[in-house]
Amino acid sequence: MAVVAYIEINDGIIKKGSLEAASFAAKLAQEKGIKAVAVVVGKGGDTSILGKYGIAEALHYNVEDTQINSLSVAQILHAEAQSLGATDTVFSGSWIAKAAAASLAVHAQMGIVTEVTELPKNGTILKKAFSNKAFVKVELQNPKNCYVISANSFGLHENQVNISVQEKNYSTSSVLSHVSFNKDTSKVSLTDAELVVSAGRGLKAPENWHLVEELAKVLGAGTACSKPVSDAGWRPHHEHVGQTGISISPNLYIAIGISGAIQHLAGVSSSKNIVAINSDPEAPFFKAADYGIVGDAFDILPKLTEALRKAKA
């Protein structure tokens, strides 16, 4: 018997969401008195880092990025979950992880709970609902379950152990074939970002975005935008945060020129700290923020960037 964590390697790096899954699995295994095993899929990467989060055993499938998709990962996980006798399987909230979790739940007849924020307790587990507007405690109906963690809600828990890594082979038979990638790995991925700088229509035009990017660069932050900005084509769709975009929970979210409509707040309200900068003192965002500045973004942003540069120097 084992608690299994699915760990992704993208471009040679184990992402934060996967480390969170490792932490969750290690803690759950400890409570159950069984072992935690990481099933790692991806090329290269320093798998031994998982030992820092309480994982003593890892199986590494050295699979090329072009071979990784929802179907191939699901095949690997299903086979390993069976041979390890997985009682619980833990996933990050990434798209591939969700796909693999759903597929495993079907094939291994396990239960599945998504948007999980805490370890299960006495047959119940807490999860987010209504796009971050609420939580719901659910009673698990299946003795074996897949848990998909809501990003940055469980957190990383260090507990260094010795780790043994076994290299495994996988030959693909997926009916989904890779055609091409269009990636920019120089930027901070939004769901993994600890800090996010986001702007809305208050910035007036796409050519003003350099102000946001400069601030983000000084902070090492990801950049995001509101729905109207993405709808207008000022910024790409994948930067749209909110109820119908992506949901994020960074440690710091800076909202510039975003009024704070309920749909936008749904996607960002679980951020640990929120700063709102808006020229309208009545903007609803000030009710959801921890820190607020009323004023002109074009005046404040360069000053803030400069002040942060000095503070970080």
Next chain:
Amino acid sequence: MKILVCISSVPDTTTKISFVNDNKEFNSAGVQFIINPYDEFGLTKALKIKEQLGGTVTVIHVGPASNEPIIRKALAIGADSAVRIDGEAVDGLMVAHEIANYVKNNPFDLIFTGRESIDYNGGIMPHALSAILNIPAVSPCVGLEISGSEAHLETFVDGGKEKLKTALPVIVGSQKGLVEESDLIIPNMRGIMLSRTKPLEVFTVQNSVNNQKVAQYELPPAKKACKMIDAGNVEELVSLLQNEAKVI
């Protein structure tokens, strides 16, 4: 081209969420229910493909009779026929099993779902359906072209996008990008009139899986009052972020 579009009924995006019955039930009083916005992108794409290649568009919904207004809306937008599985949609896994039961007897070339529903946000339905039916799923899907019996699809990967291809049938987890917001169709009077006479078949729910049960809802803790900082004193914000919030 036989196309199926799975639609879910969700509270409108502006809904203020609250609960009743000792926080055991969602308070639906005064709440406007809509077609899940992600599903609507799928429906719109389905109609575009039908326009190009011919065929039929069927919508399917798991829910009680009281949800029929959203089914009629999908028909008014342009779907040809509808199927309702009569039962409460418990979760993504249950809905996938119910829809799979229908598809096993009524095969389709293309199946659209939303990438997730905006009420429970699981995002697992398209992939669970994929696993049950042994049909590949691409979700979220931000680009789709059909050429002959092949589908060319675009999805998000870490740091960007990936193009994939597969033979039909395929399951598509829809979102903006598949079509644009401006492509969405507002039903006209003719569409609304027609929707009343379009076929709507009702099947009994099978309830073959038992995954989770709601015990209790809770609202997030209330926010403390926002600390206002003078626009001329950004240094104070920097200092608060460093020393109080300790995030930079």
